[in-house]
Amino acid sequence: MKIEIQDYCIRCGLCEDLYPQLFTLNIDDDKIDLAYDDDIPTDLEQAAQDARRDCAIAAIFLK
Ligand code: SF4
Numbered sequence: 630m631k632i633e634i635q636d637y638c639i640r641c642g643l644c645e646d647l648y649p650q651l652f653t654l655n656i657d658d659d660k661i662d663l664a665y666d667d668d669i670p671t672d673l674e675q676a677a678q679d680a681r682r683d684c685a686i687a688a689i690f691l692k
Contacts, residue, residue, distance in 0.1 A: 630668060630669055630671075630674050630677060630691055630692070631665075631667060631668055631669070631691070631692045632651065632663055632665070632669060632677055632680075632689060632690070632691060633689070633690040633691075633692060634661050634663070634688055634689060634690075635688040635689075635690065637686065637688055638660075638661060638686070638688040639686060639688075640654070640659060640660065640661065641685070642654050643683060643684065643685070644661065644680045644683070644684060644689065645661065647679075647680065647683060648676050648677075648679070648680045650664060650673060650676065651663065651664050651665070651669065651673060651676060651677060651680060652664065652680070677689075677691055678691065
């Protein structure tokens with residue numbers, strides 16, 4: 630499973646606050662960085678699904 634953040638992300642920081650094991654706010658670039666560019670570990674897949682659910686503007690896609 631891979632995570633993608635869409636360009637319309639508003640950088641609210643919620644995903645970083647709730648799931649720091651997957652997301653980091655990059656202050657220099659004002660964007661959200663992913664902890665894993667490729668497949669995430671299977672033990673974090675539930676957290677990724679929760680993050681997708683919690684993003685208020687549905688900017689997190691899972692592939
Ligand atoms: S919760 Fe959604 S809108 Fe907020 S920073 Fe994360 S991806 Fe962007």
